[in-house]
Amino acid sequence: MFHIFLHFIVPGVVAGLFFRKRFWFAYLIMIVTMVVDMDHLLANPIYDPNRCSIGFHPLHTIIPIVFYFVACFIPKTRLIGLGLIIHMALDSIDCQVTNGVWYHITIPSAISLEKSISLSRYYHTNLTYEVSLS
Template sequence: MLRAVLHIIAHFAVPGLVARLAFRPQWKYAWLLMSATILVDLDHLLADPIYDPNRCSIGTHPLHTEPAMAIYGVLLLVPQLRIIAAGLLIHMALDASDCYLQALY
């Protein structure tokens, strides 16, 4: 339970930190936009069960696959989509770290 709560908090705190460091003049806008990328988790609705605390989302859900992550990486090259792409990649990194922690415990 604690891992799940910390995971959700990280999905807002880490983008906030990145926004403050990398997008300083527009950090509030960048933080909101990167935080909104949590909507990528809507692909969890395609899973059965929808929520499983012991399931690694990386590779399981369509928007959490390697091809999707490659697209997010390419989107970093598009200036108008850079903040969203950064948010999506941060999201994937946080989910991957959660998978790692899940394997340890």
């Protein structure tokens, strides 16, 4: 619940510090960017308190986040970009607090990788390293 509270407080602090003359406009634009959480509707279950949003939901992955970051530097999209970056930062912090990671890495269950990598050419021994993901 504290995490959701921060989604309303942090944009207010940013708007108050950097957009004082247009506080309400800046604050409301940054709050509206919470619609990015609509991608949670694609997940099953829709809400999982132990799931890390960053890297799991489509609009919370690295490619969209890069676009959000770039939007921060374009005057007409700056407030939208800031709202989205604040949102992603708060979600990433929540991942760290709840799961001990900054982002979710998806490894499809269909992948079954079994390779033996000979380390002998690197260490002049007959050691082998086996990687198995299932």
